[in-house]
Amino acid sequence: MYFVYVLQSLKDGRLYKGMAEDVEERLIQHNRGENRSTKGFLPWKLVYSKGFTSRLEAREYEKYLKSGVGREFLRRIV
Template sequence: MCYYFYAIASKKDGRIYKGVSQDVDQRLKWHNEGKTKSTKGYRPWQLVYVEKVDDLKEALEKEKYYKSGIGREQLKELIKQWPRSSAE
């Protein structure tokens, strides 16, 4: 079963939320419907980066890394290069 590390950006204030899911589209829908307590107040959200990984352990390691100082900087660069970011 595959997992995805994803990053979404608040259209309200630009903050980036990082998470892990098996179904990124459904997860984004939940964020935008206010079903996720930590992101409810910053709606609407848009998907700005997705990375497919092989298993949950790897996905959680990526999430932890991208939440670290150096990882946050790297993620900012990945978001700039990610195809859907430039289209939205």
């Protein structure tokens, strides 16, 4: 199973969208500073995730969340 997840920085509130098979492990990696794009905004908390049976479906949903309409959806739920 593949998951699309959204993290929120506790430092400045920014959101990060990503995809992983193990969301909990991926959150731990982000909070260890193992991702260059999130390292400067530690710590992170998980605010949203959604599961998909295929990698392709998950990737398409991740792209949606990164679009203007997707960002507006996240603003309403976070």
